[in-house]
Amino acid sequence: METIRATKKQASNVRTWLDALSNLFYPNLCLACSKNLLPGGNFLCVSCTYKLPKTDFHLHQENPLTERFWGRVQLQAGTACYHFSKSGRTQQLLHRLKYEGKKEVGIEIGKLHGSVLREAPLFRDVDLIVPVPLHPKKQRLRGYNQSALYARGLSERLGVPWQEALKRTAYTDSQTRKSRMERFANVEKVFELPSPDAVKGKHVLLVDDVITTGATLEACAHRLLAAPGTRVSVATIAIAN
Ligand SMILES: [Zn+2]
Numbered sequence: 001m002e003t004i005r006a007t008k009k010q011a012s013n014v015r016t017w018l019d020a021l022s023n024l025f026y027p028n029l030c031l032a033c034s035k036n037l038l039p040g041g042n043f044l045c046v047s048c049t050y051k052l053p054k055t056d057f058h059l060h061q062e063n064p065l066t067e068r069f070w071g072r073v074q075l076q077a078g079t080a081c082y083h084f085s086k087s088g089r090t091q092q093l094l095h096r097l098k099y100e101g102k103k104e105v106g107i108e109i110g111k112l113h114g115s116v117l118r119e120a121p122l123f124r125d126v127d128l129i130v131p132v133p134l135h136p137k138k139q140r141l142r143g144y145n146q147s148a149l150y151a152r153g154l155s156e157r158l159g160v161p162w163q164e165a166l167k168r169t170a171y172t173d174s175q176t177r178k179s180r181m182e183r184f185a186n187v188e189k190v191f192e193l194p195s196p197d198a199v200k201g202k203h204v205l206l207v208d209d210v211i212t213t214g215a216t217l218e219a220c221a222h223r224l225l226a227a228p229g230t231r232v233s234v235a236t237i238a239i240a241n
Pocket of ligand 1: 034044047048
């Protein structure tokens, strides 16, 4: 009996030691603030879980995100998971997702946000989730589309399928030096909907990582709305001011 207990204790010591060792080489860090996470925790520390600036847009038909589409495109509803804030936690998360290959950030935020939207009447009858496509060249370089990862997480929690129904055609040059009008004209030509039947008659949740001017999402929404009977809502990980 003593021997069994001793062996078990040794085994558990070894496990703790191995955990500590693997933590040394592959530290389990919070993806927003880089502090050590407790073993078995998720991708955010407790502090970030509470301090990340969530929006409550999903509760309101009209909100700062839907306002960006007024007079441009008819949305059913629109929401963003987080605001950008001075603390930089949201920026940090997006940086990890887009430039540090942390694909799990997209999926995990999608799951978090999906759990919230599942309870929101405005998003209850969504039929299909469609991510904003990346240019193929950019996707080859990055190896993945961050918006598609977010779509995957949302899909898992909302219990509705996701599909890359939109395609990106031409390359857009840097948007930064163009006027607002030029930017809108530029993106309008860029998206295609190869098979309108995929979205016909559906309530489509169009998703992207960040909304700034809304030009990209607007162009995508126009393409989707060209299919008969389609309705479009928008969800993003973050909203920039
Ligand atoms: Zn943290």
